[in-house]
Amino acid sequence: xxxxxxxxxxxxxxxxxxxxxxxxxxxxxxxxxxxxxxxxxxxxxxxxxxxxxxxxxxxxxxxxxxxxxxxxxxxxxxxxxxxxxxxxxxxxxxxxxxxxxxxxxxxxxxxxxxxxxxxxxxxxxxxxxxxxxxxxxxxxxxxxxxxxxxxxxxxxxxxxxxxxxxxxxxxxxxxxxxxxxxxxxxxxxxxxxxxxxxxxxxxxxxxxxxxxxxxxxxxxxxxxxxxxxxxxxxxxxxxxxxxxxxxxxxxxxxxxxxxxxxxxxxxxxxxxxxxxxxxxxxxxxxxxxxxxxxxxxxxxxxxxxxxxxxxxxxxxxxxxxxxxxxxxxxxxxxxxxxxxxxxxxxxxxxxxxxxxxxxxxxxxxxxxxxxxxxxxxxxxxxxxxxxxxxxxxxxxxxxxxxxxxxxxxxxxxxxxxxxxxx
Amino acid sequence: xxxxxxxxxxxxxxxxxxxxxxxxxxxxxxxxxxxxxxxxxxxxxxxxxxxxxxxxxxxxxxxxxxxxxxxxxxxxxxxxxxxxxxxxxxxxxxx
Numbered sequence: 304x305x306x307x308x309x310x311x312x313x314x315x316x317x318x319x320x321x322x323x324x325x326x327x328x329x330x331x332x333x334x335x336x337x338x339x340x341x342x343x344x345x346x347x348x349x350x351x352x353x354x355x356x357x358x359x360x361x362x363x364x365x366x367x368x369x370x371x372x373x374x375x376x377x378x379x380x381x382x383x384x385x386x387x388x389x390x391x392x393x394x395x396x397x398x399x400x401x402x403x404x405x406x407x408x409x410x411x412x413x414x415x416x417x418x419x420x421x422x423x424x425x426x427x428x429x430x431x432x433x434x435x436x437x438x439x440x441x442x443x444x445x446x447x448x449x450x451x452x453x454x455x456x457x458x459x460x461x462x463x464x465x466x467x468x469x470x471x472x473x474x475x476x477x478x479x480x481x482x483x484x485x486x487x488x489x490x491x492x493x494x495x496x497x498x499x500x501x502x503x504x505x506x507x508x509x510x511x512x513x514x515x516x517x518x519x520x521x522x523x524x525x526x527x528x529x530x531x532x533x534x535x536x537x538x539x540x541x542x543x544x545x546x547x548x549x550x551x552x553x554x555x556x557x558x559x560x561x562x563x564x565x566x567x568x569x570x571x572x573x574x575x576x577x578x579x580x581x582x583x584x585x586x587x588x589x590x591x592x593x594x595x596x597x598x599x600x601x602x603x604x605x606x607x608x609x610x611x612x613x614x615x616x617x618x619x620x621x622x623x624x625x626x627x628x629x630x631x632x633x634x635x636x637x638x639x640x641x642x643x644x645x646x647x648x649x650x651x652x653x654x655x656x657x658x659x660x661x662x663x664x665x666x667x668x669x670x671x672x673x674x675x676x677x678x679x680x681x682x683x684x685x686x687x688x689x690x691x692x693x694x695x696x697x698x699x700x701x702x703x704x705x706x707x708x709x710x711x712x713x714x715x716x717x718x719x720x721x722x723x724x725x
Numbered sequence: 726x727x728x729x730x731x732x733x734x735x736x737x738x739x740x741x742x743x744x745x746x747x748x749x750x751x752x753x754x755x756x757x758x759x760x761x762x763x764x765x766x767x768x769x770x771x772x773x774x775x776x777x778x779x780x781x782x783x784x785x786x787x788x789x790x791x792x793x794x795x796x797x798x799x800x801x802x803x804x805x806x807x808x809x810x811x812x813x814x815x816x817x818x819x820x
Contacts, residue, residue: 425736480800484737521733523765571763575736579761582740598800601737607778607797651733 319394324349330584351576361566400431400452407457421460423483424578436694441718447725464599474662483599485706486655493656493672501664507612527564602655616657620649620677637685680704726757731777735763749806
């Protein structure tokens with residue numbers, strides 16, 4: 304019995320591509336798909352997960368020397384794992400938590416008044432990933448770790464889009480969908496501020512904006528720029544150790560930035576292959592078991608309704624947050640944590656927050672609301688980066704400052720309490 | 726026929742658009758497949774038509790050799806069906 308169990312753990316539970324293929328197979332069989340579609344879905348999911356694992360190696364090649372230069376996230380004690388090993392070590396837990404969380408989420412929609420169905424594919428992956436990390440930080444292991452991550456994910460997917468729905472309806476002019484994106488808390492802050500200080504008479508959409516900034520939409524470019532900037536700053540501070548290695552700071556930074564952009568593109572390909580198999584099955588099942596569900600969609604769908612607001616929000620957030628960020632780094636507000644520019648969060652989260660804010664208070668509301676939200680964003684990412692220092696700190700620094708940071712941090716504290724019981 | 730649904734990440738909103746494209750193609754009886762993909766990769770991916778947001782459509786239109794259609798409401802089957810119909814009317818013959 305014990306050997307069978309060990310065999311299952313080693314070859315399936317810890318073997319994330321196989322695990323994902325099984326989860327997708329189960330979903331597609333439940334959907335009564337034909338065998339050829341089931342086989343195709345299972346293989347694509349397994350290959351997708353393999354690509355995710357490989358791409359993490361590339362991403363880490365881009366960021367690891369930085370952490371060894373500055374000393375952040377180089378906790379090499381055996382009891383802790385860094386970003387490097389996190390998904391390799393806990394991929395199985397993330398997969399199972401995702402599956403259980405999706406079932407719980409559907410049960411909430413089926414049996415309570417909170418009828419959201421969360422359809423933003425990659426966020427169905429990142430929230431269990433985040434909450435497994437929060438469980439590990441809190442000291443949970445095994446079954447309690449998985450249950451905790453599944454419950455937190457399901458609650459998030461159900462409740463946050465439900466809270467946001469009135470704000471989203473005000474933007475889109477009907478009640479067809481809500482927002483399913485970790486912009487949540489920033490959108491609530493921006494929207495509330497905008498309602499107080501805003502003026503609906505002048506809209507962001509009355510302005511004519513330059514199209515030149517649209518390349519920030521290309522995530523591989525944005526990712527490369529973030530890492531390039533990061534290495535330029537770090538390289539300048541630690542230039543002696545780089546010159547000892549015989550490297551030119553700019554071209555070293557550029558090389559690392561491009562590696563990161565390539566890794567990010569590769570990662571997205573993997574996530575797309577994996578999630579592309581899961582979401583259609585999930586949508587199919589939810590349309591059968593939940594009547595009158597309110598779908599929660601990704602932020603860019605909202606951008607289509609107020610494209611200018613999204614761009615203005617990005618610029619306002621980038622300027623405000625960069626100023627606050629530099630001050631925080633200079634005065635060591637978050638201890639040894641060195642914050643990096645939150646370009647991705649500024650574009651997607653603050654873009655969405657600005658669209659919501661525009662719906663509440665026009666141009667003025669969008670600008671002031673997003674400015675306030677972007678300051679909160681820096682505080683959130685700083686606190687969360689400290690709390691996640693043993694697991695996914697680097698991931699948090701790049702893509703945090705949003706609901707990942709807020710609810711991840713809350714989950715760490717709750718898990719610490721739970722860890723005293725289990 | 727091979728249609729691309731494009732957004733920045735190629736994972737979130739474009740997947741919703743892909744699901745709607747599937748429904749629209751089934752409705753019109755159009756044979757083929759719809760794929761969701763990110764903006765950077767879309768440029769190098771062979772296809773017959775691209776469906777994306779009006780903003781990205783403007784940008785991508787010049788770079789692609791195939792028709793690019795801007796869709797405002799990704800989950801709206803009627804709007805997407807109309808765009809697919811437009812493609813079929815203009816380019817569909819002989820395929």
